[in-house]
Amino acid sequence: MKILSILILVCMVFPAYADDDSSSGDDNQITAVDNKQYLNECGSCHFAYQPSLLPIRSWKKLMLQLADHFGDNAELAAEEQKQLTDYLVANSADLSPDKFAKKLLQGLAKDETPLRITIIPYFVHEHDKIPKKAIGDNPEVKSLSYCNKCHTGAETGNYSENSIKIPGYERLNDDNSSH
Ligand code: HEC
Ligand code: HEC
Incomplete structure (x- = not known):
């Protein structure tokens, strides 16, 4: 009985490990968005950017000024704003296993709070050619x-x-x- 459950456990754990490895070990694989609310609310005007593309401080700042969002009004009801901020923070560059996220953070001064992914030095560097x-x-x-x-x-x-x-x-x- 015990052996069987250990076997089942091993079978369940190892494929998960393999998946994790390919999403975090590869520069070009970024953890996909699996939050429908986020896709609906933040993917209507532009691509729904993966949360690991900005640090916590950036998401918090951006989510507090949605009424003036790059010249658009992207305001949300208070509850929805809080739910989406929680989602972004939990999956942010600071907390994500994504390799690309770590590189984005490396080139960014701690006192900088970019509201755009596209101004982060490592992103600029990767696209400057x-x-x-x-x-x-x-x-x-x-x-x-x-x-x-x-x-x-x-x-x-x-x-x-x-x-x-x-x-x-x-x-x-x-x-x-x-x-
Ligand atoms: C005009 C087309 C274009 C747009 C728009 C664009 N990229 Fe890229 N991106 C490229 C090209 C081309 C490369 C490959 C650069 C190279 O390998 O020399 C690249 C490379 C990358 C890489 C791989 C970097 C690595 O370490 O290998 C990532 C991740 C990436 N882009 C993310 C993004 C994200 C996120 C956005 C939007 C915020 C974006 N790109 C917008 C063309 C684009
Ligand atoms: C009403 C339309 C609209 C909605 C809804 C919207 N945005 Fe945007 N967003 C924009 C515009 C416009 C820009 C600037 C695009 C440009 O420079 O071409 C932008 C840019 C951004 C950027 C910067 C991209 C870069 O250049 O690196 C981020 C990050 C972003 N939005 C996040 C969000 C999030 C998170 C939400 C959901 C809470 C959201 N947006 C909802 C219109 C919108």
Whole structure:
């Protein structure tokens, strides 16, 4: 009886370990959002950014000023605001096992509270080789804030290189080289 339950336990624990490993050990895998309320409320105007992309202090500050959110009003009822803040904090860069989250934090001074992922030094560094005409000058992308425009697996947290496809960019290249 005991042996059987140990066996069952082992079978249950090991696959979980394997999953954990691939999501935390890989730079390009970020823990996906599994919170429906967050997807609904924070994914309607833009991609629902994974909580591990900002530290606790940033989420707290951002969630306290939703009425003036990058020029938009993203205000929520008090209870919902609290629930979503709790979700973001619990899965923030500070508490996440994601490797990318750790790197984001490493390059960030403790007294800095960025409200954007796209201004964090490590993020900037990882994206600074992309030509301007593929981002800001590209109407199909607009800015680096629209992660899922280029990272086709962004919703599932897959940011691997072979899932990147910059929309309109190949065409821009064609325009330049064609005659
Ligand atoms: C009414 C539309 C709207 C809603 C709803 C909304 N946002 Fe935004 N959000 C914006 C706009 C506009 C920007 C700026 C995008 C840009 O610069 O192009 C933005 C930017 C952001 C950024 C910065 C992205 C970057 O550049 O790194 C974060 C983080 C963010 N929002 C989080 C949230 C969270 C969390 C919620 C839910 C509580 C939310 N947003 C709901 C409109 C919205
Ligand atoms: C214009 C297209 C584009 C947009 C928009 C974009 N990225 Fe990227 N991203 C790239 C490219 C290209 C690379 C690969 C850079 C390289 O390997 O040289 C990359 C790399 C990455 C990586 C892998 C870094 C590593 O350590 O290997 C992560 C994670 C990532 N981006 C997250 C994001 C997030 C989060 C957003 C939105 C806030 C975003 N990206 C927006 C194009 C984009």
